[in-house]
Amino acid sequence: MAERDDSPLCLPSRGGVQRQAGVGLSASSSASLLQRLLNILAHFFKRYKLLVRAVVLALIAVFLGTGVWRSWSTVSQYHWDVSWWLFLAAFLLLIAQELSYGFIWRGILARLGSRLDIVTSQRIYLGAEFVRYIPGNVWHVITRVLWAEQRGVPKSVGLASMVIELATKITSAALIFVLSLFFWPDVGALTSRIDIPHGVLVVSAAVLVPLLLAGLYPPLLQTLLNLALKRLGREPVTITVRYFDLLLITSYWMLSWLVAGAGFYLLIDSIAGITLAPTTLALAIGIYAIAWDVGFLSFVTPSGLGFREAAMILLLTASNLVPSLAIATVLAFITRLLATGSELICIAIAHIAPGAPVPPSVEMAQPAGGQLP
Template identity: 30%
Template sequence: MKQALRWVFLAVATALLAWALVSTWDDVTAAWRSLTWGAIAGAFALTLVALVLAALAWREVMRAVGLDATVPEALRVFLLSQIGKYVPGSVWPVIAQAEFARDHGVSRARAMTGSLVAMVVGAVTAAIVGTVGLIISVPGALAEYWWVIVVAAGLAACLVPAVLVRIVGVAFRITRRTEQPVRIGARPLLAAVGLNVVQWLVLGAHAWLLLRELAPGTDLILATGAFAFAWLVGFVVVIAPAGAGAREAALVLALQSVATQGAALSLALISRFLMTLADVTGLGVGLVIGALRRRNRADHNVDVTDM
């Protein structure tokens, strides 16, 4: 029954993922004409790199709670779970990751702790990179939005292990879980933070490659800050699948000083399309890794039987 429910969830999420691609096709093709194939290919390659970095950051946290998974297996779990983003609500990837971790002998409390911590690390690093990028690149922003630095510092404090375990504890109480969250040490947290920061820098370069042709003169720092900020807004708006609509609006707002509304919206649409395409690619890679894993296991069982 449990396996059947997983396949149903996978089918529904995949259908919503396909709809996300199809529904934006006309708008994307219109914006596509303003870009060279080199910029599009480069931006897509960077989204794939960022996806792998996010998976590795997740693996660092999950290893701290007891998930003994190789890099290919961690990639399989993470890449398959990402299609949960296309179901309304930000929690579905977390639930999917926790369930996969339980298959590897990790308790429910540990699995949920690891997935929630990985989610918090991703969101906090996005907030910090977004804040720093926008403050540095927008003239006069520091004097007018000094309070954003205070907010970013407060969010950074959430990554202190003692604070983080309390945040997860609150999440457990809200979801009426009776287990106690696991405290994750500083070393895996620092590794995950480092990988996530690099992920946002890579995604910023992805946005910049597109934006420099749509709005010449835009610098890399601004593109990185704007993209991280827009992603965070989309993440917070949990009712929107993968932050659809909210991320685009935030990106237009963040880029209003250097790009026209049309250019910023074109960037948002093409970027979303490429990131969705990366998730489709990741889904395929995850399924292939799973198929190879089952095949190797079957071959091993045959060899053991022959002996």
């Protein structure tokens, strides 16, 4: 009797993928030229990835450094009256967001038919984050899938959970930012700096919210994911998770962004001193969330280094939450340090805890069948 395959994410074998003759041909010479140019750029980036990253980081450093240098008098003369209690509270909220990731991932697994207890899911999630600092940006995915498999989670389910996690997390951050646009007290504060007519952002927000929610509809999400996978030369996927479950998971991520955004808000208040009001809280939460999206989707630097900070600086300055570009730059880099610190603390706890997963270098030295978390 044939075994039924009910995996939520179906990956066809390489041999089963065939391309129809003539599909790759363009309808016009201009489209063909554009495709050829994109292929050349993709090949160049793949071959000289480290060089491209170094150049991009250097350009970002020059841009940010120039801004600080031009405003150095503001930085040096600024009255830095740090509220350490607010600073500590901000750090604790960032740690809370980091811990929430494992809970959300556990919820995703449950909706895919696999269950892990709370401690095990946290150990696997946070333990796998340790290898995210290894060049390649895929090792934490592989590690988490393999460790979860040793706890009874099929590889197909583990991979499906990663795809759903990224899709819903990215969408939730965008939703948070779009919703925050309704709270801008003066839309002109942003549009005057980027020359967009007043009111466009509010109208855009009203349109983008339903579009983002529609993008999570499983058939549409599957199409969008497969288009991206095709560009990356990966196999297509099939998602069979219910739309309601995707919306529920997205709401969990949104709560996570609210926690981290509140921490960012307290950090700004502890250093720059802002007016405590619901509108400024909404702005801070939206800025923090969309800056993460920008950094993640840059795909150029590790953890979006530079891109996340640039987006944060632009929006902090445009929203008038901080008095100057220089102060915004200082805040952006302090935020990066605190976020990285909260991540490392959680990772350390995961590795120190009894029964926690061992580092990959030690694990590979163990014989097959060695126990993980």
